[in-house]
Amino acid sequence: MPRFSGFRAVRYAAEPYDTDPYELLIxxxxxxxxxxxxxxxxxRHPHNITHLDxxxxxxxxxxxxxLYRRWLADGVLVADEVPTxxxxxxxxxxxxxxLRSIAGVVGGLEVVDEGTAPDSKGGVLPHERTTPKASTDRLDLTRATQANLSPVWGLSLSSGLTELLVEPAEPIAAVHDHDEFPDGVEHVIERITDPERIAAIAAIIAADDVLIADGHHRxxxxxxxxxEVRSRTGRRDTAAEATLAFVSELVEDQLSVAAIHRLYRGVDLDQLRTALARCFELVPIGRPDQDTLSRMExxxxxxxxxxxxxYALTPRPGAFDGMRRLDGLWLEHTFADVDAEVSYQHGVDEVLSAVESGAAAAGILIRPVSVAEIERTAREGLLMPPKSTFFTPKLKTGFVIRDLTD
Structure with a gap:
């Protein structure tokens, strides 16, 4: 099972920002x-985290x-005095x-080797296949800063983590923003210094697998x-053995999982319709909007x-017998013999815009994956198609930095 540990978190210093709230920095x-x-x-601010990230x-x-090292030297960023x-x-x-409330904990999650069976990954499991990324941007940034700036989001399959996080800890920040939802999202940050509480949380997370929800590339x-650090130093006890991670419990009432829709390019529309007609009944409908997503479910x-x-795409009887109930998987099966370029988009309006502008030949809106299906897939050691889930709201960058120097 994966190790999860506290560390001397690097944070923005409190004193200089009495009049410059965290809203300007994260x-x-x-x-x-x-x-x-x-x-x-x-x-927004000369110390906003995007200058580093x-x-x-x-x-x-x-x-x-x-810049990162200058901010540390100048006291813009300071490390906690003890592991937290x-x-x-x-x-x-x-x-x-x-109304939803997610409670998770940020710490150092063990970095384990890639494999195909759950026991070969040391208990840190991907939940979907990833699309190739040619860019080395994050690796180059990590090498230069020697720091983890953005956390991976992990879902603990162990029960009891939420209960351990009910008691408040030392307040650090509370930020309300409107980036993702009309009513906004409140981000509340608290620091735990009690070694016994840290040990109890680490033990709960280490008791079962952690599923990577967001941040496979990171x-x-x-x-x-x-x-690289192992090769350079010959050591296996450096800070690079873990990475910055937010871990929350895999429970349905906490998670908000949205769908990531599909856009298709480089394909004849009639060919696309013919392939769809083999597995779905196509019924004309009005122009889709946000209410369409509710009707789809x-x-x-x-x-x-x-x-x-x-067009509404209703599965034909028997078309997907023996397959998991994943829209992304059904579409991969449907278009197995169709040569098309697939890309991914979150919003209905964005999909409509891409099709109406000619940037895509067609788009398909899919339904969110259930939390039960996410857990079942993880337990069986299976992977979902790429971009099957979109976990919201997104974690902010800048509340916690994990330094990788020893």
Missing amino acids: APPYDVLSEAQAAGYRE LPVGPDRYTRAGE LTIYRLRFRDATGS YGVARTYRD ADGFLTLITPDGA
């Missing part, structure tokens, strides 16, 4: 920000590393209007970086969007 994760959005966060220009990684864990609470209303980068259909209209 940012959404690097992989959800456009260039324009990232630039906007850099303009999304550097720009020539020698940007070298400069990010130099950090409780991270998120409170929000989801797309259905239901975890893979941590593995590469760990191997209630009535059991997917939605095809084309330049000439939208």
